[in-house]
Amino acid sequence: MIELQNISKLYNTKNGEITAVNDVSLTIHQGEIFGIIGYSGAGKSTMIRLLNGLEKPSSGKVLVNGQEISSISGGKLRAARRKISMIFQHFNLLWSRTVEENIAFPLEIAGVKKEERAKKVKELIDLVGLTGREKSYPSQLSGGQKQRVGIARALANNPEVLLCDEATSALDPETTDQILDLLLDINKRLGLTIVLITHEMHVIRKICHRVAVMEAGSVVEQGEVLRVFQNPQAPITKKFVMQVSGSKESKDSIEQILKAYPTGTIVKLSFVGNKSEQPIIAQLIKEFNVDVNIVHGNISQTANGPYGTLIVQIDGDKQNIENALRHLDSLEIQAEVIELD
Numbered sequence: 001m002i003e004l005q006n007i008s009k010l011y012n013t014k015n016g017e018i019t020a021v022n023d024v025s026l027t028i029h030q031g032e033i034f035g036i037i038g039y040s041g042a043g044k045s046t047m048i049r050l051l052n053g054l055e056k057p058s059s060g061k062v063l064v065n066g067q068e069i070s071s072i073s074g075g076k077l078r079a080a081r082r083k084i085s086m087i088f089q090h091f092n093l094l095w096s097r098t099v100e101e102n103i104a105f106p107l108e109i110a111g112v113k114k115e116e117r118a119k120k121v122k123e124l125i126d127l128v129g130l131t132g133r134e135k136s137y138p139s140q141l142s143g144g145q146k147q148r149v150g151i152a153r154a155l156a157n158n159p160e161v162l163l164c165d166e167a168t169s170a171l172d173p174e175t176t177d178q179i180l181d182l183l184l185d186i187n188k189r190l191g192l193t194i195v196l197i198t199h200e201m202h203v204i205r206k207i208c209h210r211v212a213v214m215e216a217g218s219v220v221e222q223g224e225v226l227r228v229f230q231n232p233q234a235p236i237t238k239k240f241v242m243q244v245s246g247s248k249e250s251k252d253s254i255e256q257i258l259k260a261y262p263t264g265t266i267v268k269l270s271f272v273g274n275k276s277e278q279p280i281i282a283q284l285i286k287e288f289n290v291d292v293n294i295v296h297g298n299i300s301q302t303a304n305g306p307y308g309t310l311i312v313q314i315d316g317d318k319q320n321i322e323n324a325l326r327h328l329d330s331l332e333i334q335a336e337v338i339e340l341d
């Protein structure tokens, strides 16, 4: 439903030309939650502005529902943009208006009649869990509640796409999780397509179906979140995955266990879906007559199911270890022998 075809965006600055986005092609399907992750300066904000038609690409096309956002202007662009809504890191609420007046604002602009407006505002307040806070002003709300107002306001005109610009970056971890749960719920209930930009892999892991990783204006990797977690390719993707998989601790643990058990083979197992629930370790010990020490383990839930890594030391007869590794391979569990460098 959203297609970016060979998009580039150049800016002329007094220090010369800057390529903010460099030949990016992406397809975002209807009803999915698509994440764009990158460090500061990677080009994420520029991408969002290209998606909602605030900026025109220097070359390439942006298509939303078959309509070329990048080439229309005036009334046509305004009509197309009504179907694309946005929430922001710092909420962008009107401070002199109450919760219900903030949510009613886009409906007023669209010319919706008073009675219908009140009905819609009530519905939205219920949807985002703000019942009882209708008459509060933004200054009287917590960060999470402010973002709930932002979400309700963004949904007022029944958009087809919700763009989230670092929507949880100003929130503490617990509130972040609550807002992400709300976005997931809205995505499921309304079938709304959500595109979010973030620098936090936790956000991607928790709610996105697919992800694009950006570095210096380019998309260096994209794919299903589970696949990217299990098998990151680009060095920057590996760094992002490390943010949530605790690989740093595992390196320390491996050093410790190598000191304690200088024999055997250290293996990192990665598994997805219900393979993470099988009694794999018990099987290895029973069937292949090897000892298995658990060094480090971690299971994460993603929007597409569980993803786990387990680092183990397998010890015993060399042939038995090889057979055990072959068995893991046949279960389609990724087993990577690791050594410290």
Ligand SMILES: Nc1ncnc2c1ncn2[C@@H]1O[C@H](COP(=O)(O)OP(=O)(O)OP(=O)(O)O)[C@@H](O)[C@H]1O
Residues within 6 Å of the ligand: 011, 012, 013, 018, 019, 020, 038, 039, 040, 041, 042, 043, 044, 045, 046, 047
């Ligand atoms: N209007 C502009 N004029 C000139 N350069 C710009 C403009 N907007 C962005 N840039 C440059 O383009 C590059 C990408 O910026 P962008 O804001 O899209 O990155 P980002 O990933 O969103 O980073 P951040 O999270 O820090 O905003 C940067 O080098 C930035 O300085």
